[in-house]
Amino acid sequence: MPIVTIKDVTVRYGKNVVIDKLSLQVERGENLAIVGPSSCGKTTLMRALCGFIKVNEGEITLQGTVVSSAAKRVLVPPEKRNIGVVFQDYAVWPHLTVIENIMYPLKKRRVPKEEMRSRAYNALAQVKMKEFAERLPSQLSGGQQQRVALARALVSSSDLIVLDEPITNLDAKLREEMAYEIRNLQRTMGVTVIYITHDQETAMTISDRMVIMDRKGYIRQIGTPEEIWNHPQDQDVYKFIGVSNFLPVHRNGDTLALVTTGIPQTLPLGTLSVDLTTTDRMLLASRPMDIRLVPVVNEDALGLIGEVERVTYLGNQFDYIVNVSGHQMRVQQDSLDAFREGVPVEGSRCGLVFRNPTLYPAV
């Protein structure tokens, strides 16, 4: 049985529809990331789930109990939902010490004093903050406050934790560390984690399953990070989850012809699956790391040829801008490979070989 079932939920602020008939199931023990651009309604979804706002339509079921329902006129208050929440701004209470912050949910659930202390210290140890127990939040860094908020959520609920943009405020190194820790905690404790973020990279590293939302509050795709990365449902998802190139093409027999006002070019269909009945325009989507630059052997052979416009050294990799008959392409290459094969010179011409490109209908 799923731990959370969201069914046809609509949330409106006045006339403004933030979430429209959204349905989603969260399995027990999984680590689900809800990803979408800012103001796509993901925080609203979280607030509806936690009971801070009511739903205008639809139903939310938690552990088999209906907690929000427009039709049944049910709105279980937040304190009865048993969800641990880590807020975007941490919401660590500034007038309580770290340990008092963490003990608070236990106090509210009337846990005996002895057990309360030991459980709180346990949680604090899990987030590696034991030596800060008696500090006030104002004496902690952002990352440390984050850990306190996480520990508090952990003692608050051992079933379900919701994290709202928790680690985007941290610097890159801390972010990585924190992401790893959340993943680790989730695995060892078996708690279900719903992780809300606009940062698809962290979501990839942290989650078992990703939900991609769009700007209008619709779910575009649900799948494992691998599925999402390898088979984005559509052009928007493709673009959202990473740097991407889109080349407009149309089918021409067994080849794809580049749509261009410059020199006409074609490339073989190869392993691409194409609906052969259509002659509509399509988009050939590719990632910078999945394009290989090769020396031009035969100008007339099938395959794309471009001119290297800019070469940027990024340390572990090279970044190229290649002009293919008027279309600019981002290409990236591992530095070691580049040095071994010879770094292309700006202004030189080279062939482009695609590794598993995807075709989307052009809109």
Added chain:
Amino acid sequence: MRYMFHKIFHTSKGMGDKHFGLDQSLFILSLVILLVTVLIPMVMIVYSTFFQDNVFDWQLFPRVVLAPENLSAIVNTVRISFMVTVFGTLLGLFYAWLIGRSDIPMKGVMKALFTIPYMFPPFFGAMAWSLLLSPRSGYLNKLFMQITGNTTSLLNINSIAGIVFVETCYYFPFVFLQVVSALERMDPTLEESARIAGAGQWYVIRRITMPLVLPAIAAGAMLILISSLSHFGVPAILGFSNNIFTLPTKIYQLISRSAGSFQGIREGAALSILLVVVVVAALYLQKLVLKTGHYDIIKGKSMRPMLIKLRGAKIPLLTISLISLFVIVVVPLFMILAVGFLKAYGLPLRWENLTLRNYQYILGQSKMVRDSIFNSLFLSISSGVITMFLGVMIAYVVIKVKPKGKGLLEILSLLPYSIPGIVLAIGVILVWSGAFVLNLYNTIWIILIAYIARYVSFAMKSASASLEQVHYSLEEAARSCGATHLESLRDITLPLIRPGMIAGFFLIFLPAMRELTTSVLLYGPFTRTLGVAIYAINAEGNTVQASALATVAILIIVLGNLALRFITKERKALQ
């Protein structure tokens, strides 16, 4: 209790009932309290002006308003307020520019001196200046007559000019403080770029600085105007003996002369309507002025402005400002202090004439005085606590709950800010002397109700400021940790705004401790307040005792201010 609310709102509102139950009841409670303490008194004033024994009677209003003595009171009120506003604004601007933009030394001392008039009631100043300049017995006048052999006095404080002078001394800090803070927050590059573009010093002041601080000047000037229009203490002390009346003092006279008869109260109510109309007109004017001059160039962050070098003018300007500040601030304080120790008013200030007898009398023998001190302490503390909690509740509803009627709540809670104290007092009398069930006349409770209505705006403003700092998520975090709505308020929100609440308490306690305008109409035989006691003793001619009691009041106020400063400092250190 929560469950009861659930039930009530479950049937009436359906969805969202459980979450909004407490919020809803806070909203209704705030609304009811404000309606009873603020709105109904105002309605009663209008009602009793136009209805006699429930019969419509429109004749009273024009008759009262057009009575010659009342007309002259209207003219006096407008004249005095206008002059106080003009002089106060000029004085405030002068000091603000000196301190905010010039390199004059001793800014710290001057700034500290400016806050003193803020703390004491202007009617202490009126008392002090009449000690110096009352036509026959004032010390300065006597000195003048002795030296010159003249039989006429030098200056007469019991005149319109005297009233204007004393009120100006007490109200100019409104403009000063507004403008200084605007100058300090103004981006100095705006002035610098004008200088670089070739503009002269005077041109920059006139064309750049002045327009930018105009909204601040307007705000301060309007504060002076409104305060002066509704001011009671100074014209009461300085004007009565010469038959100079303003609207507030005329209202007081009408009611006290009629010895509480309903006709007198009706006439007072009619004049009150007029006074409110004048104040509302002034407020409307302020809105117009502020609308036309809204600039965002004044930022929240403070920057170090380029200071203008006074060069040769430095010493003369410093001398002028120190002497004027000395006259405005130190002299009246000293007079009250000194006269409080004199054996009799009029004796020269010499060692052999000093005594502690006045203090013995007021603190030991006079039961009336002792009662008044206890009454004022009781009233200030209880109105401070009650009003502060009321302010927190209203601010919470307005800022966090945001129900549909929040605008009404906001207006009602800020309304007393613009209602003159004397008008409020009449409204309270009309409501609480038996018109509706309860008769609280001559009890301390009627004064308490008036204080609550009078200070709820302060409390609401100060509570709003602290509540704005508490982010939603702090309360929501508590909810998701298992706290009910009420518990989240008790455990999280209230502790977080506690320092603001304590500061808010003192902001009510301090003015309530010296309150005169409302209490002077509401006190009964056993419910005199400190302000009323000082006023009454002074009016009876026991000047030395009045001064001694004023000194006691000053002491209490100073202690309260120190406590407030200590608390706000501690709060800053915490952040």
